[in-house]
Amino acid sequence: MSRDHQRPILQPSFTFDWIIGSDEPEAARRLAQETSWALLDRVRSVADPDVVERVVGLASGTGLDDIAELWAGESAHSLAGALWRLYLLRRVVDSDPEGSADLFRRGAAAASTIDPVVAGAAEPVTPGSIAELCDTILRGVFTGDLGGALDRAASYCRIMSLGAADLADARDLHDDAHAAELTTRSLRYSTFASDLHAGARRWRDGTLS
Template identity: 45%
Template structure:
């Protein structure tokens, strides 16, 4: 995914600064874990699913940059770290669904594993279907088996990483700069996959905080 998805552009408000002083890492970490836990607990405790749907709708239309900015600094294999990576996946697909679909399809064809089946997208998947897949995974985070949702997200990242790697190879001789961008994207997605899979295991053990 493009470099800017390390940290989505924040909207011009000062709400984050009002929550916690950026110069206080310990307090920042505490608030990151507290907000992640509270958000997840609130959504998962609502059996109707209305809270989860409102969260998805709000995030897709407005983003959650201010809260997610807190999570960006959390350890990768923590609850806020996992939510941050899921948020980045949603940002990426909604920012460039066409490229995401192209890389996913290439990865699905090339990757000799069950990851595409685990992720659960149609074969082949068009951009709208991949947007729906990511939303379905997020619904699983808020309503279903959280560890399964994380594993699906990890599988999705592995398929995307495979697609980016093979597409980078295609561009290596003719467009080396483009090849380098895709290679970085593949490495980032592969790292996300490892982190999300580890978070899934930690959730099952009751140690994901």
């Protein structure tokens, strides 16, 4: 089941900090479910590239505040929670494009799995190609296979987790505070990877709420 809804305060995206509880969690949960499924169904049924781009662009604009209000407290077992995670990943890139590209490069170099292939960032990896990768994943939600998009996002998160851990190791001898921050970020990316993979599985077996 979904966690109790939380009314988030938007802060720098890399913190992943969304707090302040709602007095009506059940009503909030129902609203989150209804709006997320309505958005998905509407965009898929219209099949208009301009509509898709506007929906994808919510991650970079003030529309994300409205999405956070509705979806940020929902679990990965829900469509709302899965979509929120994808939008948040895109906002992280907006908040630190150079750092995001660096983490991806480090993580891809350290990976011993096919995650870099599944994620599919264009070479050379630049802030622009990472932003485009996140946009492509979001487009896939509304124009392709949702399970595939979530799995691709999970691979992206595993790479970013490895990258953050690698950079934390490099910073450890020089800046303990930054190293600790990066270690926390690595764990959060790893958690997101598990959440998104679980969301893909639930989509395929029909249990995504």
